[in-house]
Amino acid sequence: MGSSPRSYAAAILFVMLFISTGLPSEMGGGVRKMVAEGRMCDSQSHKFRGPCLRDSNCKTVCEGEGFHDGDCQGVRRRCFCRKPC
Numbered sequence: 332m333g334s335s336p337r338s339y340a341a342a343i344l345f346v347m348l349f350i351s352t353g354l355p356s357e358m359g360g361g362v363r364k365m366v367a368e369g370r371m372c373d374s375q376s377h378k379f380r381g382p383c384l385r386d387s388n389c390k391t392v393c394e395g396e397g398f399h400d401g402d403c404q405g406v407r408r409r410c411f412c413r414k415p416c
Contacts, residue, residue: 372416379410
């Protein structure tokens with residue numbers, strides 16, 4: 332008996348599905364680890380002037396304003412600062 336292309340496709344699909352779900356013994360005992368992170372609040376920088384072209388410049392200004400991080404966002408390229416809420 333010859334195998335049809337349909338049975339090959341079904342076997343490949345089954346193997347891919349099996350691999351994507353992961354083996355419990357190899358994936359940390361089947362327990363998914365979730366890291367709890369606090370919410371982050373964004374606020375537009377009050378001291379940054381002009382279009383925000385470099386995230387590193389925005390971050391430096393935000394750190395001077397007492398925030399932990401900052402990056403350029405949006406179509407208008409504004410500097411937004413970030414800190415834990």
